[in-house]
Amino acid sequence: MRIGRTLTLALAFGVLLVAVGMAGVSAWHRADGMVDKVLMVALACAVVGAVHLLPALCRSLAVWPLWLACFVVAVHGHAGFLLQAGEKVAAVRQAPQAQALQDKREAIGQALASIAARPVAVVAAQIARVQSPERRQALTVELAESQKAAALRNELVTLAQKRADDARHGGVTDPVTKGISAVTGLPVQAVTLAVAIVTAALLELVGVVLWRAALRPEPVAPVTLYDAQAVNPPPVPKMMATAQPEPVQAPADPVAALREAVARGEVALSVRDIRRFLSCSQARASELRRHLVSVA
Secondary structure (H helix, E strand, O other), rough: EEEEEEEHHHHHHHHHHHOOOOOOOHOOOOOHHHHHHHHHHHHHHHHHHHHHHHHOOOOHHHHHHHHHHHHHHHHHHHHHHHHHHHHHHHHHHHHHHHHHHHHHHHHHHHHHOOOOOHHHHHHHHHHHOOOOOOHHHHHHHOOOOOOOOHHHHHHHHHHHHHHHHHHHOOOOHHHHHHHHHHHHOOHHHHHHHHHHHHHHHHHHHHHHHHHHHHOOOOOOOOOOOHHHHHHOOOOHHHHHHHHOOOOOOOOOHHHHHHHHHHHHOOOOOHHHHHHHHHHOOOHHHHHHHHHHHHOO
């Protein structure tokens, strides 16, 4: 029992540290000056501590509205931390891809700058009107250059569209989030926010349950009647405590007394009854019985 309580307390303390750390980091990034940062971190830690410990320390129903307000604020802070962490990871993962796109755009731009051909439609229309073979050959070369320039412009449009899609998705690279968004039809940002809120709420609720289990009162064992009498024995009545057994006086002549008792029918002429009457040994009782039988 004590080992289980110690383990529960350790788990509760660990969850509290994780929650305080997340809230502190999130609050740190929401302020500008050092004083503001410190105060924001202190406020976030106080709110998280209240969420974890209030239900365990105060079991009154009046504390639940206060706890609910602290819970909402704590979940908001944790969700902000999770979103910030996701954005940082996405930025790091997409940095090489973004650089590659930028390099490709620059290369396409340089290639377009080196092409001086007119648009494809203009060159094609002119080819249709020209009859001179030399002129048609020159226009055919220009048409090929125009088509190459058009293909490069289309590639630039594709790159721009890809960059716009990445910006619209908020830089999310988690395949699970993208899959949920594709299945449900919800925006990626909405799915990411929902996952962050659920994760934050789950962390806080786990902390509450662990602290309530760690700080719950020890169960009191029921006291039985035997235990109560062992702790507080019943008082002995005064008369019983002071009464002393009166000593049994042996008869002056045991043989005469035994003979009279046998004559009155109070004692049977047996060894057992003689022993019970005189409180003597079995040998003495046998001797007295033989004596009485011989006399009779």
